[in-house]
Amino acid sequence: MAERIDGLYVRAIQLVLVAIVLNLAFASSINNSFLLLGRHFRFGLLLELAVVSGAYQTWRRPRARPAGAVFLLAGVFVALTMVSALWSVDPHHTETRAGALLVLILAGAALADATVGRPEAVRAILAALFVGAVLVALLGLYMLWVSHDQAVQAASTQYPARYRGLGQNPNTVSLLLALATPLGLWLWSETGSLVRRIALAAALLFLDGSIVASGSRGALIGALAGAVVWLATASLSWPRRLVFVAAAAVVFVADVAIMQVPNALPAVPSSAQSGTHRVVRNAELTNPLSDEIGGSGVPIKRTLFGTSGRAQAWDAALHQAARRPVAGYGFATESEVFVDRYFGFDSSVPENSYIGVLLQLGVVGVVVFVALLLALVVAAFRAVRAPPGPGRAVARACASVLAAAAVLGLTQSYLTTVGNLASPLVWLPALLLPALAWQAQRERGQGH
Amino acid sequence: MRWAGPLVVVAAALIALGALVLVGRSEGRRHAREENRGIAQIRALVGPLDSPSLDRYRLLTDFSCLLYRRNGNAFALELCIDAEGRVVEAIDRRDRRHPRIFSIREDHSAATVRVDRAEVDRLIRKLEESP
Numbered sequence: 001m002a003e004r005i006d007g008l009y010v011r012a013i014q015l016v017l018v019a020i021v022l023n024l025a026f027a028s029s030i031n032n033s034f035l036l037l038g039r040h041f042r043f044g045l046l047l048e049l050a051v052v053s054g055a056y057q058t059w060r061r062p063r064a065r066p067a068g069a070v071f072l073l074a075g076v077f078v079a080l081t082m083v084s085a086l087w088s089v090d091p092h093h094t095e096t097r098a099g100a101l102l103v104l105i106l107a108g109a110a111l112a113d114a115t116v117g118r119p120e121a122v123r124a125i126l127a128a129l130f131v132g133a134v135l136v137a138l139l140g141l142y143m144l145w146v147s148h149d150q151a152v153q154a155a156s157t158q159y160p161a162r163y164r165g166l167g168q169n170p171n172t173v174s175l176l177l178a179l180a181t182p183l184g185l186w187l188w189s190e191t192g193s194l195v196r197r198i199a200l201a202a203a204l205l206f207l208d209g210s211i212v213a214s215g216s217r218g219a220l221i222g223a224l225a226g227a228v229v230w231l232a233t234a235s236l237s238w239p240r241r242l243v244f245v246a247a248a249a250v251v252f253v254a255d256v257a258i259m260q261v262p263n264a265l266p267a268v269p270s271s272a273q274s275g276t277h278r279v280v281r282n283a284e285l286t287n288p289l290s291d292e293i294g295g296s297g298v299p300i301k302r303t304l305f306g307t308s309g310r311a312q313a314w315d316a317a318l319h320q321a322a323r324r325p326v327a328g329y330g331f332a333t334e335s336e337v338f339v340d341r342y343f344g345f346d347s348s349v350p351e352n353s354y355i356g357v358l359l360q361l362g363v364v365g366v367v368v369f370v371a372l373l374l375a376l377v378v379a380a381f382r383a384v385r386a387p388p389g390p391g392r393a394v395a396r397a398c399a400s401v402l403a404a405a406a407v408l409g410l411t412q413s414y415l416t417t418v419g420n421l422a423s424p425l426v427w428l429p430a431l432l433l434p435a436l437a438w439q440a441q442r443e444r445g446q447g448h
Numbered sequence: 449m450r451w452a453g454p455l456v457v458v459a460a461a462l463i464a465l466g467a468l469v470l471v472g473r474s475e476g477r478r479h480a481r482e483e484n485r486g487i488a489q490i491r492a493l494v495g496p497l498d499s500p501s502l503d504r505y506r507l508l509t510d511f512s513c514l515l516y517r518r519n520g521n522a523f524a525l526e527l528c529i530d531a532e533g534r535v536v537e538a539i540d541r542r543d544r545r546h547p548r549i550f551s552i553r554e555d556h557s558a559a560t561v562r563v564d565r566a567e568v569d570r571l572i573r574k575l576e577e578s579p
Contacts, residue, residue: 087469329476
């Protein structure tokens, strides 16, 4: 009976997780119908996850509870986000988003608590997150079928045509798919059935193809980081691990080469623009504020190693952060505070999670946030040192997602944005790590 | 006595958060003061809003802007005004390479420089109708 109830809880959590990933993707969609649907339900579903996870935790009543630096630092960070409403430039927005972060962290902590020593339950959670990501990728194909214009961002003089699928821009969904890639590798390696292996290999290929078609270089690097951690921590001899890592690098190089194939539109010669001379009084048509700085009139060509205007945006965001250096402008105000004035850059945020935290919560926030990430890295190291078995495999999967997430944070502002479609895929596996580390330590202790 | 240690930690955390609130609010006030000072300087450089040097306008979701000519530069000085007449951004582009930008657009309520919004609308309409 207890086993059946446990199974029901796990299934319910899986369903809510898939619904959350799908719904957050809807909330970040280019399609207005999906967008309205997603925005209506996103925080309600998050609350539902916290309630179900809390109920599961209460029902399990784990005798041993892993505590430690991660949960302490997560608590300090959430407290900081909430208190920042008192100096925020938009207190109401700060309060609601900090509340959402609290709910997500509580759900993650409850799941960590309830799944201690039960890798099969962790497996179910991670598998649900992967299924959610694959469904989002499949919905991208649906978008391509019903509306090519929405699913593909048209080519410009700066960018070639880029696949965005369901997302608002080409980087939106590819961010989620990059985080799901190591989970796919893990599920593929765990599966014994040939049919499932083929299905998972096809899913992985599909995720990789979607990222390549999006032209999102950050997502590709993030997926590589996750895959490398997954492969490098395998229970294999070092030479074999190196071979697998080299194979991942070869796939990465091939993906990058394919990304370079589509071309941006040729620049229109300036003479072609001249016509009857008439003063355009609306300055926004000739000199938009969003191109105030760095514009030379010559269209920027996106290159393999270029930052797509990010370097300038980061520099400006750092200067802006320096105006309120200690405590920042308030949690979740990044898009209100950052102003895109940079020619060639096209985003309402600086596209770097760490600089984003600096803008929102100042140096104090960055110190706490980086300390939290470091505590998670330490937990990941401890968790993957478990004796070979299902516990070690799920720990490697969570550690791989953490690596991909941290790398992606360098080119995307998303790590602390709970409404972002990738947030459950980052924080839930990450918060499972302390429990897995605690279990690994116990198993190692028993082994001696 | 068992609770003394945790109580000290909680008290220290509360004091630290309280201090951070004071610092955060003080930083906010200082930032607003500096931006408003810059906006006021550019507002003074513009002179009357309906000055003959008014050359262009800009219509955005959150505010509208008026641009004034200086030494052949049609975009030299810019004032951006929200619906309530608060000047939330001002730009000095007399040195084209290094524009000076002062902005409080993230928190309109902190803007202290004000103009007559009805006049701004009238001037924009006039510019829209001009050849």
